Amino acid sequence: EVQLVESGGGLVQPGGSLRLSCTASGLTFRSYWMHWVRQTPGKGLVWVSRINNDGSSTTYADSVKGRFTISRDNAKNTLYLQMNSVRDEDTAVYYCARVIRVVGGFDDWGQGTLVTVAS
Amino acid sequence: QSAPTQPASVSGSPGQSITISCTGISSDVGAYNYVSWYQQHPGKAPKLMIYDVSNRPSGVSNRFSGSKSGNTASLTISGLQAEDEADYYCSSYRSSTNVWVFGGGTNLTVL
Numbered sequence: 158e159v160q161l162v163e164s165g166g167g168l169v170q171p172g173g174s175l176r177l178s179c180t181a182s183g184l185t186f187r188s189y190w191m192h193w194v195r196q197t198p199g200k201g202l203v204w205v206s207r208i209n210n211d212g213s214s215t216t217y218a219d220s221v222k223g224r225f226t227i228s229r230d231n232a233k234n235t236l237y238l239q240m241n242s243v244r245d246e247d248t249a250v251y252y253c254a255r256v257i258r259v260v261g262g263f264d265d266w267g268q269g270t271l272v273t274v275a276s
Numbered sequence: 277q278s279a280p281t282q283p284a285s286v287s288g289s290p291g292q293s294i295t296i297s298c299t300g301i302s303s304d305v306g307a308y309n310y311v312s313w314y315q316q317h318p319g320k321a322p323k324l325m326i327y328d329v330s331n332r333p334s335g336v337s338n339r340f341s342g343s344k345s346g347n348t349a350s351l352t353i354s355g356l357q358a359e360d361e362a363d364y365y366c367s368s369y370r371s372s373t374n375v376w377v378f379g380g381g382t383n384l385t386v387l
Contacts, residue, residue, distance in 0.1 A: 262312030262327030
């Protein structure tokens with residue numbers, strides 16, 4: 158069974174930094190592209206970023222470009238999201254998701270980790 | 277470019293069928309057959325229900341089906357059950373900017 162477990166969320170001040178992690182099990186992690194998707198409480202899903210299977214290619218939503226960095230450590234089966242210069246509007250539950258088909262659906266999701274940006 | 281448009285809410289009685297639409301643009305929903313649908317119950321992570329417009333992952337009930345015409349994709353749920361009450365989101369790859377987009381979500385109420 159595929160399991161994705163996010164961690165690292167919490168309270169951060171505007172302008173601060175935070176690093177989220179997503180640890181995968183039950184799959185050959187290095188074989189799959191991975192994504193981060195976020196959801197402001199009570200609102201809809203918003204795609205944030207994706208990384209290919211070996212970490213050589215990344216893409217970002219315009220809203221986080223230049224501030225967030227997605228990366229992975231295939232030896233540790235772990236996906237990361239480094240969040241810098243955070244803003245109030247970055248407050249959300251952050252989900253990691255695994256895709257089997259490169260441009261297909263998001264097949265498996267973690268339970269999410271809440272990031273709250275507030276002073 | 278804005279996100280695909282979904283109705284904010286739909287409702288139906290047990291046993292009935294409902295359809296949720298997802299209207300995008302020619303570079304996302306209309307471009308390729310890369311539309312997927314997700315079910316999300318309150319406080320839970322989203323669950324993939326349909327991928328590549330009309331394919332069901334293993335374990336998803338055949339009461340769920342998907343289709344697409346032009347820039348509009350649709351999710352149909354037949355034989356509505358109480359457990360289907362949830363939020364539903366469409367998603368598509370947007371080729372023009374190499375990003376993924378989600379619709380605004382639709383709240384399904386089973387009366």
